[in-house]
Every structure is written in C-alpha cells, then in structure tokens.
Amino acid sequence: GIQVEQSPPDLILQEGANSTLRCNFSDSVNNLQWFHQNPWGQLINLFYIPSGTKQNGRLSATTVATERYSLLYISSSQTTDSGVYFCAVAVGGSGYSTLTFGKGTMLLVSP
Amino acid sequence: EAGVAQSPRYKIIEKRQSVAFWCNPISGHATLYWYQQILGQGPKLLIQFQNNGVVDDSQLPKDRFSAERLKGVDSTLKIQPAKLEDSAVYLCASSLAGGPRETQYFGPGTRLLVL
Numbered sequence: 566g567i568q569v570e571q572s573p574p575d576l577i578l579q580e581g582a583n584s585t586l587r588c589n590f591s592d593s594v595n596n597l598q599w600f601h602q603n604p605w606g607q608l609i610n611l612f613y614i615p616s617g618t619k620q621n622g623r624l625s626a627t628t629v630a631t632e633r634y635s636l637l638y639i640s641s642s643q644t645t646d647s648g649v650y651f652c653a654v655a656v657g658g659s660g661y662s663t664l665t666f667g668k669g670t671m672l673l674v675s676p
Numbered sequence: 677e678a679g680v681a682q683s684p685r686y687k688i689i690e691k692r693q694s695v696a697f698w699c700n701p702i703s704g705h706a707t708l709y710w711y712q713q714i715l716g717q718g719p720k721l722l723i724q725f726q727n728n729g730v731v732d733d734s735q736l737p738k739d740r741f742s743a744e745r746l747k748g749v750d751s752t753l754k755i756q757p758a759k760l761e762d763s764a765v766y767l768c769a770s771s772l773a774g775g776p777r778e779t780q781y782f783g784p785g786t787r788l789l790v791l
Contacts, residue, residue: 607784610779653718666720
C-alpha cells in the first residue's frame with residue numbers, strides 16, 4: 566500500500582514563529598488532506614489539497630503532486646496551534662478509496 | 677449543522693470483557709468510517725460503510741471486532757473479547773458519498789483502556 570512519511574516528528578516553537586511541516590507519499594494520489602488533532606483528540610480538517618496551493622488565515626498548504634510531497638505552513642504560531650498535524654492520502658480512481666494517515670508531526674507552541 | 681457524535685467518550689474495561697461504541701454521522705452522509713488510533717500513530721481504517729453495506733473491512737480483526745450500520749444511519753462497533761492491545765482511541769468519521777476526493781469529518785472519539 567501507499568506509504569506516508571511526515572517530518573519532523575516533533576516541533577517546539579515560540580509563539581509568533583513560523584514553521585513548515587512536510588508530507589511525502591510514495592504513489593500518485595487523488596486525495597490529500599491535512600488534519601489538526603487538538604490536545605483533546607478532536608481531528609479537524611484543515612485542507613483538502615491533492616494539488617496546488619491553498620490558504621486559510623495563518624495556515625497555507627502546497628502539494629506538488631508530480632514530486633509526491635505536500636507542505637503545511639503555519640505563520641505567526643499561537644499556543645492554540647499546539648497538537649498533532651496529520652497528512653492523509655488516498656489513491657484510486659472512481660469508486661471508494663481509503664485514507665492512509667502518516668504518523669503525524671507533534672507541535673508544541675510555547676508562550 | 678451537527679457534527680459526528682460518538683459515545684461513550686471514555687471506557688475502561690478488563691481484558692476478555694466486551695465493549696460497544698456508538699456513532700451518529702452527519703445528517704445526509706452516506707459513508708461512515710471506523711478508525712483505530714493507537715497512541716503515537718495516525719488513525720487506521722477498520723471498516724467503511726456505504727449506507728448499510730460494508731465497502732472495506734480488510735483491516736478489521738474479525739475474530740473479535742464486529743460492526744453494523746442498521747438503516748444506513750447510526751453504527752455500532754463491538755469488541756469481544758477485548759485484549760490489552762485494543763487500548764486506543766476509536767474514531768468515527770463520515771463523508772457525503774465516500775468518493776475518493778471527498779473530505780471526511782471526524783467525531784471526538786472514544787478512548788478505550790483495557791486493563
């Protein structure tokens with residue numbers, strides 16, 4: 566099956582700093598999502614981004630499908646950004662497909 | 677719009693006991709997923725339903741795990757008998773039609789501890 570690798574595994578930032586999280590995947594995908602899992606365990610969709618670039622406030626994401634990687638940018642980080650960030654991908658054409666998650670990047674933003 | 681609901685939020689049982697989890701997806705969502713998330717790892721799909729039919733249960737340990745989705749809405753996931761390695765968070769998610777390009781929406785999860 567498809568392999569998803571995320572880096573770095575852990576990241577500690579001071580409030581206000583910027584960061585870049587990376588997701589590498591081993592095959593062509595037609596679905597790539599970034600999620601944030603908050604300290605209470607809730608998984609929140611951040612982006613659906615199988616290709617191209619999207620921005621939402623202080624967060625943005627870029628997926629270069631031909632090179633099989635995606636980047637999540639967090640600017641001016643806040644303590645509420647703490648948690649685990651997951652990249653999940655799916656392969657396949659029509660019909661149903663399964664999301665495969667990476668192991669995540671654990672982010673801690675200190676005041 | 678209400679999100680995905682799950683209960684209970686926490687459960688502690690002894691090994692060899694049985695346990696059941698409940699999920700109510702977002703209204704109108706045909707596809708429902710159960711994931712297992714072990715500490716320090718990403719969620720792993722256990723079973724996927726399309727309405728009340730199973731689409732994918734290839735990673736479900738069928739000797740001890742079972743799931744059903746009667747009437748194509750609510751779903752229950754059961755473990756019988758539980759093992760220590762079943763300690764994990766069990767996440768339910770739903771999507772509109774289950775297509776490969778759809779966003780999945782997750783519930784808050786049920787934290788299971790098996791002693």
